[in-house]
Amino acid sequence: MTMLSAALAASAVALSAAPAGADPGARPAGPPSSDAQRGDAHGAQSTSSAKRTVDRLFHQAERATEKYNLAKEHTDELRDRVNVLHNRVARGQEKVNQLRGALGALAGAQYRSGGVDPSLTLLLTEDPDGFLTKSATLDRITNRHTGQLRMLRTAQRVLRQERTEAAGKLVELERSRKAVSQHKREVTAKLAAARTVLNGLTQAERDEVRRGERAQRTERQGRPDEQPGEAGVAGAVTVSSRAAAAVRAAQQAVGSPYAWGxxxxxxxxxSGLTQWAWHRAGVSVPRTSQGQAGAGQRVPLSQAQPGDLVVYRDDASHVGMYVGSGQVIHAPYPGAQVRYDPVQMMPVSSVNRP
Structure with a gap:
């Protein structure tokens, strides 16, 4: 099964239909000529080529979408980190200013009290005991001065470090923003190219695609009693309450539109669908299909249970949620809706249990 067939069918419906009237100059119906046979062969080849091209473009767009998701997630994290650092820098500067003020007051007091040599002051004073008491106080002020100076130096060092980190994160944030824009442009270009191919199909080719899509959907869905449903979430196995909740959330999303990012x-x-469904169950999973390919416990496809994440293709560019009865729920591609499909609709890369 290719991802293209439904997209071709959907695009065919959206495109304008051919005129209903017959061509007055058309030849009477009869056995197909060799020219007609060659034309049919060319049309079949054209449709097949279009399918391959659009499948490839959708695959590339999906891969770029996952890169976009990763870059956007990184950008959001960096923005949060920069905000935290800016707050720390502001608090650090305030602390440095307070310490400087305290040190200035201590320095002034020490200068006013310590302008004369202590031994001479002791000889001249009429109250030696009182002087010694004041001298001890000055010593304590000196010790406090030293401690405050040490605290100031530490605060200044931390402030410099946090300013340096903030500056570095700002540079990284700008790079990440550019990466988001680049991947967004790539996705948009691939989808535009796919639309161009679809719009180039003739009415006969669209009709052929619709017939093929109906046959494929009937074959993929199987017999009515094999259809997944609310009662068949767990199938013949017992799954955790969280896995069951994730499956229910995914089922609620069936029929929702695909939208990249x-x-x-x-x-x-x-990957947005599977992350959202598991989040509804109270479990955090990575944002991208590549990240989800490394999440949780890896299990064989033969042991898949409802709620497991089924990752597709060698580059892990697509992911769906297994729901039992040999079916997954997934968001297929632009122009399609969240739906059920066979678990082996495309090459399986891994199965992961969050």
Missing amino acids: QAGPSAYDC
Whole structure:
């Protein structure tokens, strides 16, 4: 099964239909000529070529979407970190200013009290005991001065470090923003190219695609009693309450539109759907399909249970949620809706249990 067939069918519906009237100059119906046979062969080849091209473009767009998701997630994290550092720098500067003020007051007091040599002051004073008491106080002030100076130096060092880190994070944030824009442009270009190919199909080719899509959907969905449903979430195995909750959330999303870069609650891309469903169950999973390929415990496909994440292709560019009965729920591609499909609709890379 290719991801293209439904997209071709959907695009065919959206495109304008051919005129209903017959061509007055058309030849009477009869056995197909060799020219007609060659034309049919060319049309079949054209449709097949279009399918391969759009499948490839959708795959590339999905891969770029996951890169976009990763870069955007990194950008959001960096922005949060920069805000934290800016707050720390502000508090650190305030602390440095306070310490400087305290040290200035101590320095002034020490200068006013310590302008004369202590031994001479002791000889001249009429109250030696009182002088010794004052001298001890000055010693304590000196010790406090030293401690405050040490605290100031420490605060200044921390402030410099946090300013340096903040500056570095700002540079990294700008790079990440550029990466987000680059991947967004790549996704947009791939989808535009796919639309161009779809718009180039003839009405006969669109009709052929619709017939093929109906046949494929019937074959993929199997017999009515094999359809997954609320009662069949766990199937023949017992799953955790959280896995069951994640499956229920995914089922609630069936029929929602695919939208790249979205993670619910009204539209999803592939990894956005699975992340949203598991989040509804109280479990955090990574944002991208590549990240989800490394999440939790890896299990064989033969041991898949409802709630497991099924990752597809060698580059882990697509992911769905296994729901039992040999089915997954996934957000397929632009122009399609969240739906059920066979677990082996494309090459499985891994199965992971969060």
